[in-house]
Amino acid sequence: xxxxxxxxxxxxxxxxxxxxxxxxxxxxxxxxxxxxxxxxxxxxxxxxxxxxxxxxxxxxxxxxxxxxxxxxxxxxxxxxxxxxxxxxxxxxxxxxxxxxxxxxxxxxxxxxxxxxxxxxxxxxxxxxxxxxxxxxxxxxxxxxxxxxxxxxxxxxxxxxxxxxxxxxxxxxxxxxxxxxxxxxxxxxxxxxxxxxxxxxxxxxxxxxxxxxxxxxxxxxxxxxxxxxxxxxxxxxxxxxxxxxxxxxxxxxxxxxxxxxxxxxxxxxxxxxxxxxxxxxxxxxxxxxxxxxxxxxxxxxxxxxxxxxxxxxxxxxxxxxxxxxxxxxxxxxxxxxxxxxxxxxxxxxxxxxxxxxxxxxxxxxxxxxxxxxxxxxxxxxxxxxxxxxxxxxxx
Ligand code: HEC
Numbered sequence: 001x002x003x004x005x006x007x008x009x010x011x012x013x014x015x016x017x018x019x020x021x022x023x024x025x026x027x028x029x030x031x032x033x034x035x036x037x038x039x040x041x042x043x044x045x046x047x048x049x050x051x052x053x054x055x056x057x058x059x060x061x062x063x064x065x066x067x068x069x070x071x072x073x074x075x076x077x078x079x080x081x082x083x084x085x086x087x088x089x090x091x092x093x094x095x096x097x098x099x100x101x102x103x104x105x106x107x108x109x110x111x112x113x114x115x116x117x118x119x120x121x122x123x124x125x126x127x128x129x130x131x132x133x134x135x136x137x138x139x140x141x142x143x144x145x146x147x148x149x150x151x152x153x154x155x156x157x158x159x160x161x162x163x164x165x166x167x168x169x170x171x172x173x174x175x176x177x178x179x180x181x182x183x184x185x186x187x188x189x190x191x192x193x194x195x196x197x198x199x200x201x202x203x204x205x206x207x208x209x210x211x212x213x214x215x216x217x218x219x220x221x222x223x224x225x226x227x228x229x230x231x232x233x234x235x236x237x238x239x240x241x242x243x244x245x246x247x248x249x250x251x252x253x254x255x256x257x258x259x260x261x262x263x264x265x266x267x268x269x270x271x272x273x274x275x276x277x278x279x280x281x282x283x284x285x286x287x288x289x290x291x292x293x294x295x296x297x298x299x300x301x302x303x304x305x306x307x308x309x310x311x312x313x314x315x316x317x318x319x320x321x322x323x324x325x326x327x328x329x330x331x332x333x334x335x336x337x338x339x340x341x342x343x344x345x346x347x348x349x350x351x352x353x354x355x356x357x358x359x360x361x362x363x364x365x366x367x368x369x370x371x372x373x374x375x376x377x378x379x380x381x382x383x384x385x386x387x388x389x390x391x392x393x394x
Contacts, residue, residue: 054133059141062134066126067142075145087120092145095198099143099151100386105355106139107132108317116317118354118393150198152234156241158273158281159322159348162362162378164304165285167243167271169193169201169231171386178364178378184212186219195386199231203247209259220254223261229271239275244268245287263293269302280309288333299333308348320355322348326362341367344378354393356384 055062064073072078075092083089092098108116111132114123126135157168162176174191187209195201204226210219227247234241247267253260269287276282286303308324326344331337346362361379383390 054131054137057134057137059137059139062130062138063141066129067138070122071142075142083122085122087122092142095146095148095151097386098146099148100154100157102154102157103136103139103143104316105154106142107135110135110139112317116353118352118388148198152199152231152241153236155236155275156234156239156273158275158283159308159310159320159324160358160360160380160382161283161304161306161308161324161326161348162344162346162360162364162380163328164283164306164326165245165269165271166283167231167234167241167273169195169199169229169243171195171384173383173385174380176378176380178376180374180376182374186210201229203227203229207253207259209257218257220257220259221252222259223249223251223253223265225249225267227267241273243271245271249289261291261297263291263296265289265291265297278309279311280307282307300330301333302328302330304328320350324348324362328364338369340369340373342373343367346378352394354388356387356393357390358382358384 057065063071063075070078070083071089071092077089077091080086080088090097105117109119109123110130111125111127113125114120130138152168157170158166160166160174170193172191172193174193175188176191177186177188179186187207189205189207191203191205193201193203204224206224207222208219209222210217225247227245229243229245231241231243245268247269249261249265249267251260251262251264255262267287267289269285272284274282283306284304287301289297289300289302291297291299304326306324306326308322310320310322313319313321324346326346328342328344329339331339342364344362344364346360348358348360351357351359359379359381361377363375364378365375366373387393
């Protein structure tokens, strides 16, 4: 009985969190379209469905007629010198680059011109000349320049949640900060991710924490983690991506400040991302933390799930807002241990027109076992450095 009570949400959880969650679910349900067969090109593809008046030309014909002069008939791009202006065109045959850009983003560029994604105005707008359906056809042709199936498509690169890790391999910097209340604390983590090859990614993570005790702030660095991720399967038609990760957390942190586990910890987890109808998505992460010295730290299992939906401002090509709700669970791997549940409603927003700098803010609240676990405000800034410098594309 006592055991059961420990795992139940406590009565004293402030009501506004429940209101927040209920409102989120209500908005989510109310804005769902009737379920329909998902278009193979995934996220935001339905933009094209309303526009059926096409020129009757194939994507290849439109490309030859309107794009090849600058992009080359073979899609390899041209140097600035060949074009008569100072902006080179990208190499669409480069699989490092081409598959990771979502079709809808390229349609946005072709429809509105380069500046809609923070590119040069040398890339003209074709929205007046072609319907969106035609532009989807020509972008499908452009996608064909790298048709190697091992490269996961950009549509499967779902908005990053605050805690649930992504299945998609990334080139990113992420700085996450959590502000705790009792005791007052500020914890940050700096994550650097680098993709290599079609399916792999390495990651380095450094946490820092300061806590206020008796009026004085003390803190330092936590344990440095080095991780590796590999995509095991991905399929845009099926709409999902699945990866496996391994991480070593090294005892480099400040032990005196209580910021190190004082033993190396091996962490392994799977991540799964799934496209749902109407620009919604689901992400899941589940795994274990296995310390080398179990006298110093306990073995733990954890799982995290995120449900969200992306909305765009000013029509389909504008700023993207992705409200999400995340549920976190963790328990020590010993018999009778209780599961700690947390909920994290949050909103991610693109900050610049290139959409490669993003901000996410949320509120993490324990749902049970609240003793010693307080709520915190959590936010990150994310920079997808592959898509351009931090100051590019605003
Ligand atoms: C007058 C020359 C010109 C024509 C014609 C042209 N483009 Fe471009 N395009 C550019 C330039 C220049 C860039 C690079 C802009 C930059 O890097 O700031 C570009 C960039 C792009 C990109 C962005 C790729 C990325 O980096 O994510 C896409 C997509 C694209 N063009 C598609 C098309 C399509 C489709 C057509 C034909 C319907 C077309 N372009 C016709 C000059 C042109």
